[in-house]
Amino acid sequence: MRLEPIGTEEPRAVLRALRAALGVGPAVALGGGDSLPAEVPAGTAVVVTTSGSSGVPKSVVLSRAALTSSALATSARIGEGQWLLALPATYVAGVQVLVRSLVQGTEPAILAGRFSAAAFAHVVSGMHSSHGGERVPTFTSLVPAQLQTLVDAADTDPAIARALASFEAILIGGQALPETLRERAAAHGARIVRTYGSSETAGGCVYDGIPLDGVRLTEIDGEIRIAGPTLADGYLGDPALTDRVFVRDDDGTRWYRTGDAGSVEGGILRITGRIDNVIVSGGVNVSLDRVERVVRELPGLAAAVVVGAADERWGETPVLVAPRADVADPDTALAAARAAVEAAVGKPARPSRLVLLDALPRLSSGKPDRVALRTLV
Structure with missing residues (x-):
């Protein structure tokens, strides 16, 4: 099947291309530009190239x-x-x-x-x-x-x-x-x-912790995996990554390895963070996601992002980054964050400093650009 880059982010142009792609028209490439192949597997509707929080682009094939x-x-x-x-x-x-x-x-x-x-x-x-x-x-x-x-x-x-x-x-x-x-x-x-x-799951597939009809969840070695009809076919031009991320069990069921840590209890999904979003501070593993969840409940820090930064004494420490306009008193905010994190996560997880920015850098998806933030701090 032919793959055509759309060349614009104008919503109505994307809508027209999607209407064709869901019918008999060519598949549409969103992002990725002219670097993608001209042909994709039959049944493909969209190839979404994501910037990814890690900064490594991936072209996801969605049927x-x-x-x-x-x-x-x-x-x-x-x-x-x-x-x-x-x-x-x-x-x-x-x-x-x-x-x-x-x-x-x-x-x-x-x-x-x-x-x-x-x-x-x-x-x-x-x-x-x-x-x-x-x-x-x-x-x-x-x-x-x-x-x-x-x-x-x-x-x-x-x-x-x-x-x-x-x-x-x-x-x-x-x-x-x-x-x-x-x-x-x-x-x-x-x-x-x-x-x-x-x-990789064609967007949200779990609503308020409960999977949509046909979607299955499991947890293996602390990692959440997803199966069901909404899974992507894989990554365009990267069969090795596809094989690592999309795996089959002994029954032949195809699962997507999310990279997220969590649990499934009573059919309810609970995510605790990214498996790889961990730093070692003073010899102790610290989940930056856990730290971020705690500080975001505090006044003025609802939009805060937590990243790791090198530290001469501890190796690495969590650092808070927040919009300047949200924080009335930086010293008070940092003290409150350190106290809350120590109580909820432990002393090694306390943020070492608070960095204020006029605006947080974001990816096109609206997510914080953690690669840029780590560079800034």
């Missing part, structure tokens, strides 16, 4: 079956209606907003350009519609940084609060959602659904 299975399972879980695209159309979560619309035969609302609370509310105001006298439910998908922007604005702007409350469900994925932010959003009437997944 029509995987994308539509994910879209149908989402509809079965939360219902059908009109979707708002507020994420980049070339990011897998953005792709799925468009695919759900195509599968349902609806036209998505699109928030183009720079994301802001005012722009969000403006687009949402035009989504209120009905069919046969019944209100059409609305849905959207955001990353935590976008939700933070909306909640902050909703505290003083009723129009933003009404926009948040108007959705039947707001999917939040891409990274962990601080509980304090979820509570603030809920106080404004937002119905939040936390999602877990990746490009």
